[in-house]
Amino acid sequence: MSFPVRAITLDLDDTLWPFAPIGARIERVLDHWLRQHCPRTAARFPIPEMRALREQVFAENASLLHDLTGLRKLSLVRAMELSGDDPAHAEAAFEVFYAERNRVEFYDDAEHALERLAARVPVVALSNGNADLRVIGIDHHFAFSLGAREHGAAKPEPSIFHAACDRLGLPREQVLHVGDHVDMDVAGACRAGLRSCWLNRPDDADEVASWPHADIRPDLEFTTLAALADWLDTSHAATAAPTLESA
Template sequence: MSFTVRAITLDLDDTLWPFAPIGERIERVLDAWMRMHSPATAAAFPPEAMRALRERVWQQNPQLAHDLSALRRMTLEAALRDSGGDLALLDAAYDAFYAERNRVEFYPDAREALERIARRVPVAAVSNGNADLDAIGIRHLFALQLHSREHGAAKPEASIFLAACAGLRCAPGEVLHVGDHVDADVRGASLAGLRSCWINRVEAMWPHDDLAPDLHFDTLAGLADWLEAH
């Protein structure tokens, strides 16, 4: 398939790097941090209990589904408060989380592919997560970044895709959204009027009959190759 792409919007977690290892490390780092700075909290909320608390906080605050940072802070605050810990530790605990959250390991192809893509067209990061492009060291590869927290709504809401297109000064049909998630990325972007590219690293089957991605690759390098060829 051949069509014009004037700009790209790009998902981050599980598109440029796997998130599962980050999540596992966050649990270990927070547990070690609590054991050092708030032993009562570590005793009351070992990793499994902290995970359950986080899920409970998220379920009780669906209005914040677009703001993972706020939900994480609320979880840490609840853990400190419920264990009799010092709430003055909240900012430092969050900083420990955030530093680990932004220690990412790119998929083998992804960093070079991103650089190749960014040389061709402007790229906007569009993410429901809270990755910090400056901390990760790739901010220079993006024309803009739009997180659901600052936008006020998360993918697959059409508004976040359309806001990114406006920031790129392109019509939706001129923008290709690239991501791993079938619904939040591909279906959401398609219904908002963007072109879509599914990065399917796990060889999953496409589940929808009513629409399909415009492009489908098993690596981001596949998209970089396509752009260079077209």
């Protein structure tokens, strides 16, 4: 399939890097910090209990699901208050969390593919997460970043997709959204009027998922970001090729 792409909006977690290893490392490092600075919190909320408390806080504050930073801080304050530690430590604990959150290990193809995409069209980071592109060191590849916290609503809400297109100054059908999540990324983009690309990376067993919806489908599906970069190169080359009239 070929269609005009004048810009790309790009998901981050599980698109450029896997998030599961980051999440596991955050839990270990934060637990170690709490044992040193907030021992009562660490004793009452070891990793599984801290995870359960965080999920409870998230569930109780559904109106803040676009603000993962705020929810993380709220979870830390709640844990410290319940344990008898000074909740003023929550800010320092969050800094520990955030440093680890921005230590990412890219998928093997991702960095070079991102560079190739950005050389073709403007690329916008469109994420529900709270990664810092400058700290990670890839902000120079992006025209801008639009996060759910900044916008006030998270994917798959159409408004965040529309805001990115408006800021780009482009019609929605000329913007391609790329991401791994079936509903938040692909279905969300389709329903917002953008083109969509499902990045369906193989799992640990080298198997890819099957598309689950009958009423909506992605415009493109690839197993690597490099394959999307190849498609974009070919698409742009075809567009730029001279016709008989112009030759």
